Amino acid sequence: xxxxxxxxxxxxxxxxVNNWGRWGASDEIGTLxxxxxxxxxxxxxxxxxxxxxxLALPLRQQGVQxxxxxxxxxxxxxxxxxxxxxxxxxxxxxxxxxxxLGLQAGTHWDGLGHVSHGNRIxxxxxxxxxxTAHEGAVRSGVEKAGPVLGRGVLLDVARALGAGRLEPGHxxxxxxxxxxxxxxxxxxxxxxxxxxxxxQVQLYLGGDRDAYAFPSPGLSLxxxxxxxARDVAAxxxxxxxxxxxxxxxxxxxxxxxxxxLVEMGMMQGQNWNLEALAADCAEDxxxxxxxxxxxxxxxxxxxxxxAPVAVK
Numbered sequence: 570x571x572x573x574x575x576x577x578x579x580x581x582x583x584x585x586v587n588n589w590g591r592w593g594a595s596d597e598i599g600t601l602x603x604x605x606x607x608x609x610x611x612x613x614x615x616x617x618x619x620x621x622x623x624l625a626l627p628l629r630q631q632g633v634q635x636x637x638x639x640x641x642x643x644x645x646x647x648x649x650x651x652x653x654x655x656x657x658x659x660x661x662x663x664x665x666x667x668x669x670l671g672l673q674a675g676t677h678w679d680g681l682g683h684v685s686h687g688n689r690i691x692x693x694x695x696x697x698x699x700x701t702a703h704e705g706a707v708r709s710g711v712e713k714a715g716p717v718l719g720r721g722v723l724l725d726v727a728r729a730l731g732a733g734r735l736e737p738g739h740x741x742x743x744x745x746x747x748x749x750x751x752x753x754x755x756x757x758x759x760x761x762x763x764x765x766x767x768x769q770v771q772l773y774l775g776g777d778r779d780a781y782a783f784p785s786p787g788l789s790l791x792x793x794x795x796x797x798a799r800d801v802a803a804x805x806x807x808x809x810x811x812x813x814x815x816x817x818x819x820x821x822x823x824x825x826x827x828x829x830l831v832e833m834g835m836m837q838g839q840n841w842n843l844e845a846l847a848a849d850c851a852e853d854x855x856x857x858x859x860x861x862x863x864x865x866x867x868x869x870x871x872x873x874x875x876a877p878v879a880v881k
Contacts (some may be wrong), residue, residue: 601835805838
């Protein structure tokens with residue numbers, strides 16, 4: 570299998586979007602630096618009605634993972650205490666539980682340590698020392714992302730193209746992001762958290778997790794430069810693979826992951842349920858909102874579950 574740098578198109582885009590050193594040699598959070606206090610105040614100003622939209626899929630044993638990605642197990646939930654009267658009969662009883670799950674099993678953020686290429690992760694750090702077997706991500710661990718909260722903007726590509734759901738294998742292009750931005754009636758700007766809707770999650774919600782997983786529409790090679798030009802802080806969508814899969818260039822697997830996470834230092838999210846939010850945005854015409862989406866702070870994690878909430 571060829572390396573990403575073997576492809577001229579990948580190398581050219583990587584040069585255009587590279588942010589190594591932009592926030593200093595010690596930086597570990599990349600484009601999240603763009604969520605400034607001013608950006609947060611602008612986000613709060615978008616709240617009009619106080620309506621809240623949860624964007625996470627429920628964590629359950631029959632979740633989105635179908636074995637396509639080895640090791641990404643759906644949550645295994647076990648009760649460890651069941652109405653236990655620990656202080657004696659008639660006392661207050663407690664119940665407890667434990668879960669084993671892949672940190673990227675459901676609705677999640679990919680951390681900056683999730684992907685490497687050429688033995689490098691974000692900010693030109695050697696992957697073999699930044700990611701270790703015992704400690705995980707010793708650099709750019711997902712816990713360092715902090716309070717991811719800012720102005721969210723929904724780019725409803727499916728609706729902009731007149732579709733309820735994009736076809737499997739549809740590559741979302743920069744031009745289609747332009748069309749969705751025009752539909753939204755607001756310009757994507759520095760520090761924004763962008764949500765890209767394809768409608769693919771409808772397949773999972775309808776009970777077909779195999780069709781949801783593969784083949785999938787997703788972001789194409791033309792999109793990292795679009796996000797870089799607008800200084801977007803992070804991007805999430807409603808698919809398992811985030812980018813188009815199978816890949817648009819034969820032999821070039823996960824190039825958008827490498828461009829976003831490694832070159833740009835921009836976190837990306839997957840398996841977000843954008844359906845209710847999209848319907849409401851289409852009804853009231855408000856596509857910008859306050860978005861709260863901090864990852865669970867798993868120390869050394871290369872990804873983490875998130876329960877995002879959009880507030881309009």
